[in-house]
Amino acid sequence: MTNYDAQEVVRIHQELRERLPRDPASRVEALEKxxxxxxxxxxxxxxxxxxxxxxxxGPKRGxxxxxxxxxxTGFKRRLMADAPAxxxxxxxxxxxxxxxxxxxxTTTVHNLVVCTLCSCYPFSILGMAPAWYKVAAYRSRAxxxxxxxxxxxxxxxxxxxxxxVWDSTAELRYLVLPQRPDGxxxxxxxxxxxxxxxxxxxxxxxxxxxxxxxEG
Amino acid sequence: MDxxxxxxxxxxxxxxxxxxxxxxxxxxxEGREWGMAxxxxxxxxxxxxxxxxxxxxxxxxYLTRPYLDSWAQTDFATYIEAGWISLEEADHRxxxxxxxxxxxxxPTVSVEDILKDERNHAVRYHxxxxxKPLFSxxxxxxxxxxxxxxxxxxxxxxxxxxxxxxxxxxxxxxPDLSAQGxxxxxxLYSVVFACADLWPETHNSKDKVFLDLWExxxxxx
Numbered sequence: 001m002t003n004y005d006a007q008e009v010v011r012i013h014q015e016l017r018e019r020l021p022r023d024p025a026s027r028v029e030a031l032e033k034x035x036x037x038x039x040x041x042x043x044x045x046x047x048x049x050x051x052x053x054x055x056x057x058g059p060k061r062g063x064x065x066x067x068x069x070x071x072x073t074g075f076k077r078r079l080m081a082d083a084p085a086x087x088x089x090x091x092x093x094x095x096x097x098x099x100x101x102x103x104x105x106t107t108t109v110h111n112l113v114v115c116t117l118c119s120c121y122p123f124s125i126l127g128m129a130p131a132w133y134k135v136a137a138y139r140s141r142a143x144x145x146x147x148x149x150x151x152x153x154x155x156x157x158x159x160x161x162x163x164x165v166w167d168s169t170a171e172l173r174y175l176v177l178p179q180r181p182d183g184x185x186x187x188x189x190x191x192x193x194x195x196x197x198x199x200x201x202x203x204x205x206x207x208x209x210x211x212x213x214x215e216g
Numbered sequence: 217m218d219x220x221x222x223x224x225x226x227x228x229x230x231x232x233x234x235x236x237x238x239x240x241x242x243x244x245x246e247g248r249e250w251g252m253a254x255x256x257x258x259x260x261x262x263x264x265x266x267x268x269x270x271x272x273x274x275x276x277x278y279l280t281r282p283y284l285d286s287w288a289q290t291d292f293a294t295y296i297e298a299g300w301i302s303l304e305e306a307d308h309r310x311x312x313x314x315x316x317x318x319x320x321x322x323p324t325v326s327v328e329d330i331l332k333d334e335r336n337h338a339v340r341y342h343x344x345x346x347x348k349p350l351f352s353x354x355x356x357x358x359x360x361x362x363x364x365x366x367x368x369x370x371x372x373x374x375x376x377x378x379x380x381x382x383x384x385x386x387x388x389x390x391p392d393l394s395a396q397g398x399x400x401x402x403x404l405y406s407v408v409f410a411c412a413d414l415w416p417e418t419h420n421s422k423d424k425v426f427l428d429l430w431e432x433x434x435x436x437x
Binding site: 014017027044051055058088117170172 | 221222223224225226227229230231232233234236237239240241242243244245246247248249250251252254255256257258259260261265267268269270271272273274277279281282283284285288289291292293294296297298299300301303305306307308309312315316317319321322323324325326327329330331334335337338339340341342366369370371373385388389391395396397404406411414415418422423424425426427428429430
């Protein structure tokens with residue numbers, strides 16, 4: 001039974017430092033071995049989870065949501081008002097999106113998402129978070145020097161644009177709705193979705209590139 | 217808790233490796249850890265307790281080891297604290313101890329099962345309560361100056377700072393108590409802060425930072 005004893009957990013972390021191997025692969029292997037031996041996990045179910053997030057649940061879902069919002073004003077209205085219900089229409093509601101909120105970029109506003117306290121991320125529409133999102137360099141600076149961070153991603157934000165940083169401190173998760181690029185009036189949803197980068201939905205990308213085939 | 221995890225505004229971590237490969241698992245062990253976290257049986261615990269256990273990882277490890285490695289470390293700690301795994305088992309120096317609670321490992325799941333079932337995992341943390349929210353949109357507030365010894369979601373960089381209510385989110389599970397195993401609900405707000413009020417070097421900036429903060433973190437300004 002969980003005792004919620006924080007002092008004990010500090011002691012356990014110290015002990016584990018001595019007892020567990022240092023390289024991550026061996027540590028995770030040790031965990032899987034014990035859990036399997038004790039009947040607490042089924043390795044084949046783990047396989048399925050890996051495949052689900054490798055091949056099915058990822059940023060393509062978010063890109064579809066964005067493209068649909070660009071193309072369908074009714075959907076966009078529903079998305080801005082109640083994002084969980086709107087993504088549920090597309091079958092994308094799931095882990096960490098029960099309290100999803102969409103924030104929209106405009107000509108005068110740029111949005112950037114971070115989780116300074118852990119690394120909260122809307123899994124069921126963006127999949128696994130990119131490595132940079134989870135490191136101290138990003139988590140520490142996104143709230144203090146967002147323009148400097150964006151520059152490192154190659155994004156220049158002019159002074160007349162307001163930057164809004166969303167620090168995911170509660171169970172709400174944020175998805176940035178990037179601006180629809182000019183010259184895409186005749187693009188269908190699939191072509192539009194191809195223009196949407198994962199980073200643009202976190203806010204570390206802004207001006208989406210248009211290519212002939214819509215392959216961003 | 218004023219720990220190493222509370223990174224907002226800390227300096228000296230250098231540039232971000234923006235091109236680091238991350239699609240979607242860099243290495244096999246990352247996928248294994250992710251999968252385990254989704255489907256292993258665990259003792260009953262709250263998400264906030266799990267987060268707190270991750271925050272309690274020794275700072276030098278927290279700041280230098282890979283993200284999903286810290287999940288594995290946290291899993292070990294939560295299993296051991298609950299008595300489901302012993303320290304001796306963790307490094308295979310002891311024989312297996314019995315788990316003292318009824319266990320029923322569900323049948324193997326397939327990718328199709330996972331995709332079909334995903335929407336049932338959109339956990340909702342809100343609840344309708346009778347009390348009225350203290351603050352309304354546009355109202356000025358000031359955040360608590362002091363931190364708390366245990367888990368909290370009021371980061372250091374916004375403590376004792378004036379801000380304004382941007383929106384009301386309803387009542388959500390209060391993490392400070394949830395991390396102690398007590399489920400209570402409290403009004404939650406989107407609160408907006410001017411960068412100029414947060415950092416000395418940004419006094420000319422019109423940029424803003426938004427955080428979702430619980431009512432007891434705030435006082436009327």
